[in-house]
Amino acid sequence: MTIKIKNTDSHCPPRNVFQAMFSGFMLKCPSCNQGRIFGKYLKVNHQCDHCSEELHFHRADDAPPYFTIFIVGHIVVPLMMAIEVAYKPNLWLQLSVWLPLTVALCYWILPRVKGALIGLQWANYMHGFHPDHDEAEEYGGHVPQPVVETKV
Numbered sequence: 001m002t003i004k005i006k007n008t009d010s011h012c013p014p015r016n017v018f019q020a021m022f023s024g025f026m027l028k029c030p031s032c033n034q035g036r037i038f039g040k041y042l043k044v045n046h047q048c049d050h051c052s053e054e055l056h057f058h059r060a061d062d063a064p065p066y067f068t069i070f071i072v073g074h075i076v077v078p079l080m081m082a083i084e085v086a087y088k089p090n091l092w093l094q095l096s097v098w099l100p101l102t103v104a105l106c107y108w109i110l111p112r113v114k115g116a117l118i119g120l121q122w123a124n125y126m127h128g129f130h131p132d133h134d135e136a137e138e139y140g141g142h143v144p145q146p147v148v149e150t151k152v
């Protein structure tokens with residue numbers, strides 16, 4: 001399946017949205033599909049360590065947790081209800097199964113959803129991913145600099 005966007009900017013070649021979102025879902029750079037998006041669990045690298053594509057332009061904000069809750073809720077709740085109706089297990093058994101499963105699913109899905117959203121933004125030239133983007137204008141004259149971490 002290929003999703004192409006209609007691109008009105010002649011100097012911006014169309015990008016494959018599905019491929020970029022899938023690369024992001026696999027925690028890979030949407031541009032080269034080789035480098036890693038995240039340096040830590042949810043900390044997006046300033047740029048790709050393979051192709052140097054700048055990734056800090058993303059504006060995922062609250063969307064990844066929203067979609068993660070939506071997805072995990074639609075997996076866990078029907079399963080829990082079906083088990084309850086079919087077997088009526090004790091409450092302690094329900095809690096000992098569904099709570100860890102919910103936490104584990106959220107932990108696994110959250111960075112993948114964030115990566116897919118970054119891929120979506122990259123493929124559609126959203127925010128700073130557009131070549132004509134003026135970063136200073138977006139931040140009111142103050143351009144955020146990458147955080148340099150020093151190891152002690």
Ligand SMILES: [Zn+2]
Pocket residue numbers: 029030031032033034035048049050051052053
């Ligand atoms: Zn890359």
